[in-house]
Amino acid sequence: MSKSSQLTIIAVEGEDLRWPTSLGSHGSDAMHTDPDYSCVYVTIRTSGGAYGNGLTFTCGRGTDVVLLAVRSMKFLVEGKNADDIFSNFGTFWRQLTSESQLRWIGPEKGVTHLAVAAIINALWDLWAKLENKPVWRLLADLEPEVLVSTIDFRYITDVITKEEAIELLKKQKAGKEARIKDLLDNGYPAYTTQVGWLGYSDDRIRDLCKEYLDKGFTAFKLKVGRDLENDRLRCRLIRDAIGWENKLMIDANQIWDVDQAIEWVKQLAEFKPLWIEEPTSPDDILGHAKISEALRPLKIGVATGEMCANRVMFKQFLQADAMQFCQIDSARIGGINEILAVYLMAMKLNVRVCPHAGGVGLCEMVQHLQMWDYVSLSGTKEDRVIEFIDQQHDQFINPATVKNACYVAPRAPGYSTELKQSAIENYRYPHGKEWERMFAEGIFQYNKY
Structure with a gap:
């Protein structure tokens, strides 16, 4: 019982x-x-x-x-x-x-x-x-058939079926215990957005870059999109601070039209961003596909998903090769059940998942999802990272913890979502x-x- x-x-x-x-x-x-x-x-x-x-x-x-x-x-x-x-x-x-x-x-x-x-x-x-x-371990311990039974496959069977999902999970059973041990010993890689909020002064950005470099971070995200010349100055500022061996990502938060996005990002290409995030309307699948195609020769990927409405839209983004980095959000679509469907589709279509975590409690939740993915589905951390912002963690009983630029695997039971009274x-x-x-x-x- x-x-x-x-x-x-x-x-x-x-x-x-x-x-x-x-x-x-x-x-x-x-x-x-x-x-x-x-x-x-x-x-x-x-x-x-x-x-x-x-x-x-x-x-x-x-x-x-x-x-x-x-x-x-x-x-x-x-x-x-x-x-x-x-x-x-x-x-x-x-x-x-x-x-x-x-x-x-x-x-x-x-x-x-x-x-x-x-x-x-x-x-x-x-x-x-x-x-x-912890939720990541609960998910990892569920038999493939049981885990897949939690998902509503309506509208996505043209990309993945229950049977295909079960098979993907069964393929990763080998080495599972070793990956669990690795998670517990070493955690999961993080990148920081804390250095790059648009309202921060140049001096504050420099100080934060130094602070997070000292903490071991090697990937940094900058908000862009209001003023091109200011974006160029801030990209140069961050590159001067973090060097060229570390990763830089940029995020426009939906501000541009499609053609404007292409031209704007080309003007920032010299700073070698790994991705441009949310370059246009989060609902514009074909627009993202056009941007992806235009930026591919520059080796700049498109990341999106934090405002993606449901598994059906994710399905189309993935089908259209409109995202090279799939950003699930723990609270935008219908909770873990639907998010699992997105992970499975991304796995089948060979798209990396790098969760969005800019908000209250999002770091706490997405760490569980990405750790499950490593243990049970993708089997790798290569070219995958979880966003980290250093805000409101002190409000939680079991907050997300990052050491040496890696999320520490949660051990407390639950989804790390319980707030202090x-x-x-x-x-x-x-x-x-x-x-x-x-x-x-x-x-x-x-x-x-």
Whole structure:
């Protein structure tokens, strides 16, 4: 009998939590100039006292809208037996994303899918805690048939079937224990975006480059896209700081038209960026394909995925050779179940996955996914890295930890998503202690709408 067989889900609770990162330009880029890193934080409680925590990332305003979407889905989760969910997870995922009335305001994208991600992430955290394993190890220990059963293959069987997915996983069984040991001993390579926010001064960028070089980092990402000459100056500044033996990536956060992206990046090609990230609309698959083709002779890849709506769009990006670096995001599409589908398609079509982790709790979650990929699917770390930003980790009970520029493999049970109670009390919006203080001091003005 499984540990979840007698547990009924009795409550799905949500919180609107926001951190005032805009005050220091942390997270700033060409499109998102003043983000306040935020999340909808979900707690799923069971009749036996066990609980799971999940979240979905936002940039401030609108977090309350996602919270309303979570509340609209509670009736699909509360009262369910946890074991029934986990033993039929693929079926449950489809029920959650296909409720006949809620589906109309998606389907499987936007606000409703962000809400799905928060709920699904909390369920995986619950499952892993019940099994007393970190999520990456829970995933790695599942038999291929069981893991594949958690995925909804609707709309993607023209690229990968259940049978093909099972076969891909079975091929990597050899050497699995050695890769687990390697992860525990050495961790997983990281790159940093912390040096390159668009609102940072030149002096701050220089100081941060030195700081992260001293920490062992060899890959750095810079935000670009507002002013070409300024981008050239900042690329030169970073190259002078990190040298030419280290990797540089650039990220435009959707700011350009297609032809503009091609010409702009050509002007930055002398700085040898490994990739240009989100060069145009995140929905423009053919546009990304055109950019990829134009930049291929320059050996500059295209990276995208953090705003990709669902597995169907990922499928088309991969089919069209429109991304050379696939950036899954732990909270943009519908949680782990759907993300597994993207990893499997990327594996079949030979595209590297390098997760996006610029946001509250994203580092905590994507580390599990990429470590599972190494252990169970791709079997390699070569040319693969996980983004790291050094923000809000102190708010979590089991924060993501990076040593020698590598993520340390989590050992605590769960998805590393449980926040400290003090974080909730201080940053609950708008009545957390810190928000009430900032409103009183005139640092922020509260506007409900």
